[in-house]
Amino acid sequence: MVTHNLERITELFPLKPVAFSMDLTGVSTADMMQTETLNQMIQNRTDCFNGSDLRLGGANLMKWFGNLLTAHLYIFTVHNRWLEYEELRFIEEGKEAHFQLLQPYLIELPVDDRETIGKEKLSQLFSEFQPLFVKIAESSGLSIQQIWGLVTNPYYSRLPSWTDEVENEQLVELGTELVKNLHSDLFGLKRNPFNLTFRYIESWKDANVKIRVKGACCMSFLKGEGNYCYSCPKLTKEARLDRGKQLREINGC
Known part of the structure; x- marks a missing residue:
């Protein structure tokens, strides 16, 4: 065992x-x-x-x-x-x-x-x-x-x-x-x-699904061609909506 x-x-x-x-x-x-x-x-x-x-x-x-x-x-x-x-x-x-x-x-x-x-x-x-x-x-x-x-x-x-x-x-x-x-x-x-204490937001894939906002930013936006994670705690509401739209376009949703 x-x-x-x-x-x-x-x-x-x-x-x-x-x-x-x-x-x-x-x-x-x-x-x-x-x-x-x-x-x-x-x-x-x-x-x-x-x-x-x-x-x-x-x-x-x-x-x-x-x-x-x-x-x-x-x-x-x-x-x-x-x-x-x-x-x-x-x-x-x-x-x-x-x-x-x-x-x-x-x-x-x-x-x-x-x-x-x-x-x-x-x-x-x-x-x-x-x-x-x-x-x-x-x-x-x-x-x-x-x-x-x-x-x-x-x-x-x-x-x-x-x-x-x-x-x-x-x-x-x-x-x-x-x-x-x-x-x-x-x-x-x-x-x-x-x-x-976590915050929950609508998934960019399905508004009926709730996902958890990360506890800390992973700093991926600092990569050469990086971007913010959709669940990043640094994103404002408006920026998150824009990021969700971008992800749907990229993934053909």
Whole structure:
């Protein structure tokens, strides 16, 4: 079952297990704390999308970290296990990327003490990445609020599908509440970034369907030929109507 869960994580998320340290490539999170290394990475992520504003590169880098942290939250919420690994490396593949996990394994959490241990594990996870995220904010020009907002984007995007994998939907609800109730100090913010109240808008495809506005802008409009996402929180009502019309024309709707 544990092996199955590990395989499930690598199917769903941009993560690749590595058995031996000699096979690791890419950049470690420790090296990312070096200003010169991080600056070059953010520049690379900006250049590969033909952009010039480093906020684009920072946001793209956070896309991958957001998926990494969401993988942790998924395995905890759905499978009541905790993901561990010996080392983490970031691998760039043009516009794509992934993380290498050295010797990943899962720890089964006791059901009776799930809330207490889960809170402890989640707190350690976010505290571990907080210093690096501050560096990414400084190097890219993004605010730390948006940095953490970009972490929540993949989490809330994937969350609805998790109820299909559990027999008791309350497990997902309890996991979500635990994340939302973590102290804001863990994130260096005045408010927990996962504790969001979402706005809903009409889909550009079907006015009878409601879709959620993203928690944070992904900065795709800064790409060489980029544009705003229809669900971007930065769009005004008028701009969103224009964007919806444009998307319908592009897709022949």
